[in-house]
Amino acid sequence: MARAAWRWERRPWWWPSRRPTGRRPSKQPTGWWTDSRRGHPSGRRRSSREGRSGSRGRCPCPGEAVSYHHPPPPPSYCGYCGGPLTERWVEAEGRQRLVCPQGHISYLNPKVIVSVIVEEEGKVLLLRRAIEPRRGYWTFPGGYMEIDESVEECARRESREETGLELELLGLVGIFSRPAPDGPGIVSIVFRGRIVGGKLRPGHEVLEARFVPTDAIPWDELAYDTTRQALESYLAQRGSPIVRP
Template identity: 40%
Template sequence: MRQEGDDRDRLTCRDCGYIAYENPKVVVGSVVTVGDGVMLCRRAIEPRAGFWTLPAGYLEMHETVEEGARREAWEEAQARIALDGILAVYSIARLGQVQVLFRARLAEPGFAAGPESLEVRIFTWEEIPWQEIAFPSVRWALKAWRDGAGHPGPAVLNPPEDLRGARPLLGPVLAGDAG
């Protein structure tokens, strides 16, 4: 039902008028560097079980984006991380997501697969299994990290070829990703 003065239909209770707003979910995560490599987690859960991703997931209520990124690194990689600033903010309109990804490093030694990961590994740029990356935004974040040489700078946004995050999951590897 469309409310007066609104530009879109909303789920609205006909009896009491309550409006159930549907808003994007916030995803938080990190490109965690260890030496010359980056940490990737092989997903144990759907979607894209068996594929590699960054330690990331949905922000919880009453949590800052920084707290959420650190929690996700612990849940997925049993890693305590230190955040070094925002790397990227991506709008994934087709999924109703906003992704906030940080530059990070280990705050203390050690990592291991958490309950949502089959394994956790550190990959140099040349070793990254590009054909087994779970989501386009993981490719984008890795490329943004590499392009910034891992150093703090302004956060990047969606790449020009996918401004709304609308491309399908199984698109080709972005030019320049593998080398």
């Protein structure tokens, strides 16, 4: 298939919101793969001047400092060799990709969030968020999965950090998604769980923790669509009616 010439005006939705300046961005991959014991695949070390850049992650919505509900900006440089990434048609995959001069493809994949609906005496544990995005809205314990843990480990760790509770996971409620470009590009995995230890002690990301009867769930004050979908699935699986106050 013929490839149209690159034009800024026809950039895809995930392209950085500013024109490229030609200046090398102060951005290098960080994480376990840059651990000195493992070494970066490129063999390159980060210099002290290279930190996280500020402006590229800004949200296009007025008044919002950081992009939370849009996909994050894509990388400018290859994570394997450090070469500049350009948008190219990859025939074998049938879509546009970010490719470096050496042919490494930088895939843009969703992030995984793992959460738990904690049951106790017919009630569910809801947390009111103390942090943006959606500060003041209700959700359940959960968060971003780390690359070196399983989904079950993530569910128990996030619950421990946010509530102080040790959980036993009872089963899967469901898997929900908020794809880009309307959402941030997220896959949300939600378990059912019960308390097996610890004490309810909300963490710094939580304004308030409350066990809520299932007929008093604040449907209009839930943080995300996926929060609502998961609670609806959970109630349907329990055979409980959905009561909207």
